[in-house]
Amino acid sequence: METRPFEPKHLDKWKSNLDSCIRCGYCYEHCPVFKHTRWESDSPRAKLIILYGLLAGKLEPSTYIADKIFSCFHCGRCVAACSSGVPLIEVFTDAKRDFKGTAFEVSGTTSITNSDCAACLTCVRACPHEARDFINGKIVTDTVKCQSCGICIDICPNNAASSCLSYGTNSSALKNEIGNFLEKDTSKAIVFGCNWSYYPDFQSSKMDRAPSEYKILINMCGGRLEKTLILEPLLQNGWGVLVACCPDGDCEHDGNVKAKLHVKALRDLLGQMDINPERLQLVQIKHGDKAGFQKAIDTFMETINKLGPLKQ
Amino acid sequence: MKNIDTSRLKSIVGEENIKTDPADLFIYGSDSSVHSASPWVVARPANTEQVQKIMAYANQDKIPVVTRGSGSGMCGQTVPVKGGITLDMKKMNKILEINPSDVFCRVEPGVVDDDLNQALKPFGVFYPPTPASSRIATIGGEIGNNASGVRSVKYGATRDSVLGLKVVLADGSLVNLGARTRVEATGYQLHKLIVGSEGTLGVVVEATLGFVPIPKFRCLGIANFDQLEDAGKTVADIMGSGIVPSMLELVDNVAIKAVNKTMNLGLPDVQAALLYEADGMVKEAVDYEIEAMQEVCRKNNGFGLVSSYDAEERAKIFLGRKKLFPALSKFSDLLSSTSLADDMAVPYSKMAETARKIHEIAKRNNIIMTAYGHCGSGCMHTKILMEPNRQDQWESAKKAVSEIYEYVRSVNGTTSAEHGIGISKASAFKLEKSDSLNLMSNIKRAFDPNNILNPGKLMDAHDDWVTATDLRYMVA
Numbered sequence: 001m002e003t004r005p006f007e008p009k010h011l012d013k014w015k016s017n018l019d020s021c022i023r024c025g026y027c028y029e030h031c032p033v034f035k036h037t038r039w040e041s042d043s044p045r046a047k048l049i050i051l052y053g054l055l056a057g058k059l060e061p062s063t064y065i066a067d068k069i070f071s072c073f074h075c076g077r078c079v080a081a082c083s084s085g086v087p088l089i090e091v092f093t094d095a096k097r098d099f100k101g102t103a104f105e106v107s108g109t110t111s112i113t114n115s116d117c118a119a120c121l122t123c124v125r126a127c128p129h130e131a132r133d134f135i136n137g138k139i140v141t142d143t144v145k146c147q148s149c150g151i152c153i154d155i156c157p158n159n160a161a162s163s164c165l166s167y168g169t170n171s172s173a174l175k176n177e178i179g180n181f182l183e184k185d186t187s188k189a190i191v192f193g194c195n196w197s198y199y200p201d202f203q204s205s206k207m208d209r210a211p212s213e214y215k216i217l218i219n220m221c222g223g224r225l226e227k228t229l230i231l232e233p234l235l236q237n238g239w240g241v242l243v244a245c246c247p248d249g250d251c252e253h254d255g256n257v258k259a260k261l262h263v264k265a266l267r268d269l270l271g272q273m274d275i276n277p278e279r280l281q282l283v284q285i286k287h288g289d290k291a292g293f294q295k296a297i298d299t300f301m302e303t304i305n306k307l308g309p310l311k312q
Numbered sequence: 313m314k315n316i317d318t319s320r321l322k323s324i325v326g327e328e329n330i331k332t333d334p335a336d337l338f339i340y341g342s343d344s345s346v347h348s349a350s351p352w353v354v355a356r357p358a359n360t361e362q363v364q365k366i367m368a369y370a371n372q373d374k375i376p377v378v379t380r381g382s383g384s385g386m387c388g389q390t391v392p393v394k395g396g397i398t399l400d401m402k403k404m405n406k407i408l409e410i411n412p413s414d415v416f417c418r419v420e421p422g423v424v425d426d427d428l429n430q431a432l433k434p435f436g437v438f439y440p441p442t443p444a445s446s447r448i449a450t451i452g453g454e455i456g457n458n459a460s461g462v463r464s465v466k467y468g469a470t471r472d473s474v475l476g477l478k479v480v481l482a483d484g485s486l487v488n489l490g491a492r493t494r495v496e497a498t499g500y501q502l503h504k505l506i507v508g509s510e511g512t513l514g515v516v517v518e519a520t521l522g523f524v525p526i527p528k529f530r531c532l533g534i535a536n537f538d539q540l541e542d543a544g545k546t547v548a549d550i551m552g553s554g555i556v557p558s559m560l561e562l563v564d565n566v567a568i569k570a571v572n573k574t575m576n577l578g579l580p581d582v583q584a585a586l587l588y589e590a591d592g593m594v595k596e597a598v599d600y601e602i603e604a605m606q607e608v609c610r611k612n613n614g615f616g617l618v619s620s621y622d623a624e625e626r627a628k629i630f631l632g633r634k635k636l637f638p639a640l641s642k643f644s645d646l647l648s649s650t651s652l653a654d655d656m657a658v659p660y661s662k663m664a665e666t667a668r669k670i671h672e673i674a675k676r677n678n679i680i681m682t683a684y685g686h687c688g689s690g691c692m693h694t695k696i697l698m699e700p701n702r703q704d705q706w707e708s709a710k711k712a713v714s715e716i717y718e719y720v721r722s723v724n725g726t727t728s729a730e731h732g733i734g735i736s737k738a739s740a741f742k743l744e745k746s747d748s749l750n751l752m753s754n755i756k757r758a759f760d761p762n763n764i765l766n767p768g769k770l771m772d773a774h775d776d777w778v779t780a781t782d783l784r785y786m787v788a
Contacts, residue, residue: 015786016645016646019648019700019701019785019786020641020642020645020648020649022344022641022648022649022651023342023343023344023383023784024344024384024445024637025344025382025383025384025445025448026445026447026448028382028448029424029447029448038356038402038403039331039336039356039400040339040340040382040383040400040402041331041335041336041339041340046339049338049339049342050335050338050339052784052786053335053338055786056786058338058782059334059335059338060334062333062335064333064335065335068335082638083637083638083641084638084641084642084649085638085641085642205405205406205407205419205422205423205424205427205428205431206405206406206407
């Protein structure tokens with residue numbers, strides 16, 4: 001494919017905003033990408049520094065840099081936290097525009113389509129960002145428009161949609177995390193928390209003693225949790241599963257509606273299998289309600305501890 | 313990259329914990345200061361043994377090593393002016409022990425301040441130095457800077473809470489400094505020396521920290537003043553009266569205007585406002601201190617006095633101060649908020665005069681400056697709002713900074729109260745401490761004979777901070 005040279009045409013207008021960024025770093029703690037890798041160079045601040053470097057001619061464009069720019073879940077938490085009012089998402093989107101069509105363009109967290117695609121167009125219809133299209137007999141993703149929400153990945157009947165980089169949020173990564181955690185004797189439960197609702201409230205440090213009885217795993221949306229993944233902790237000797245999602249009307253993908261349907265169906269199934277359905281619960285927590293979320297977890301763990309292990 | 317055996321570093325910390333791409337190095341060459349200079353490699357150790365091995369290698373090959381927490385420093389402490397290895401300590405982030413009966417906790421340096429306080433909360437205690445950046449600041453970084461914050465007026469700075477440290481020295485050896493006791497008179501208190509040494513004497517790998525009970529009652533009040541001098545005199549009178557506020561903050565008119573302009577908070581357009589807080593276990597004692605502070609405010613023509621114990625009401629009272637930092641950043645599209653001469657301390661009696669002087673110097677040099685800060689601990693914060701792409705603005709800023717520090721020295725104040733020296737304040741620091749610089753250099757040599765630990769900082773920093781490194785802005 002023919003490519004064009006990289007020129008920071010769209011980025012140019014953000015020069016003064018890049019100067020306004022006081023590099024306080026308050027955006028870090030909110031970024032799911034940083035929280036996963038724990039490398040400063042994956043934080044929103046780092047992206048701004050890179051873009052400054054490109055504009056100032058201190059850095060050469062590369063696929064390595066493009067990978068960072070195209071790795072963003074568009075949650076907008078960094079924008080809300082920014083001390084200087086820098087519209088980071090808009091800046092990153094313009095950076096993507098400048099990389100698009102160059103030899104450095106990558107897919108990052110945006111969705112891609114593999115050869116199993118049946119061209120049913122389900123994803124094209126479902127994409128809320130009009131990022132998927134059917135061109136010359138193929139489904140293509142506009143990497144600038146794509147906001148890495150993952151709806152296409154979830155909805156594809158052929159599992160033909162995916163993303164190159166998931167930062168621990170896809171099913172296989174979550175399955176690994178479940179297995180690793182539940183291997184420990186002290187582990188009892190898995191809490192699935194939606195990236196959009198809860199992640200900012202989790203900090204980075206770890207207690208060395210008194211290992212937690214539960215682990216909070218971040219997923220892209222409660223509605224994107226496959227039924228098999230929700231049951232996975234119980235299959236791996238976990239005592240219970242808590243699915244946390246947004247209150248009714250708060251989820252822009254209606255993922256909470258889907259999550260509720262999934263959990264209800266699975267609770268019925270557990271009942272039929274003579275497993276107490278209380279081992280699987282769903283809570284809807286308002287965005288930022290840290291105390292409410294912790295209280296819900298504590299209440300759930302009380303129930304789970306009363307029920308004891310699944311296999312007795 | 314110069315003279316670095318990255319394969320050796322990879323064998324110590326694992327390939328996944330090494331970064332050498334120019335983009336990563338460029339990122340790790342910045343912090344919250346105006347400076348920029350890239351390291352040759354970034355390494356992320358996971359434990360003390362790895363730090364020891366890295367230091368032994370660096371010492372043998374005389375490679376500079378800069379220790380980094382969250383990179384939120386404001387004076388360029390973690391900007392590697394001589395290149396070398398940047399040690400990203402964020403992976404050493406375990407809270408190792410909370411010991412309520414012996415009243416200490418042990419933590420690794422990458423633990424985030426707010427995380428520690430969250431972990432301490434169930435025990436009814438807190439770690440008090442807490443700077444404004446506590447949501448991301450690491451304990452290691454706070455130790456490096458001797459960080460402090462709004463409540464340091466009552467509870468002290470980081471140095472006051474550090475009981476002991478485990479430190480990897482330049483040659484890779486490990487020393488245990490201090491003790492797990494509240495008091496110690498056993499030789500030189502070297503752990504106290506490490507606090508505030510900005511990574512020039514060793515790499516902190518574990519800290520033993522004291523904590524204090526969370527007060528049951530906390531009351532916050534505000535008073536407005538039509539004269540800055542009246543607010544300044546109030547500070548001196550409160551601090552000289554025997555009252556121990558848990559917070560005493562000054563906000564000047566430039567700051568108030570900035571908050572009103574950018575946040576539309578509708579604060580009274582007065583010359584100064586004072587925020588005063590008292591806390592304790594007995595409400596009557598807190599009442600007494602609040603009433604006593606309000607009495608001093610009234611005596612000095614303070615008006616619009618309001619106070620509250622209610623958490624929501626306190627948040628409302630504090631909102632103007634809380635929004636000040638972002639307000640200054642958003643003041644104008646053309647102007648950027650820079651951290652220069654941003655945390656000097658002066659005697660209480662000179663607080664108002666210092667604020668006046670800052671405005672006078674700013675006006676004379678055609679820049680905008682504001683004055684605010686933890687005046688209860690003598691600390692005056694400023695921000696310089698300037699057009700960073702104009703070379704003449706940097707000349708003006710340099711001149712203003714120099715004049716401010718000259719004034720600070722003339723009233724027996726000090727260059728930095730809580731942000732440290734790094735690169736930006738080195739010239740002022742050298743003038744202030746001229747008679748002890750040689751002694752400090754001797755201490756540095758005793759700890760680090762090959763000068764590999766954060767070289768080019770403090771007494772070894774360039775005298776002209778504008779040209780000491782690349783500036784992080786595109787200066788025309």
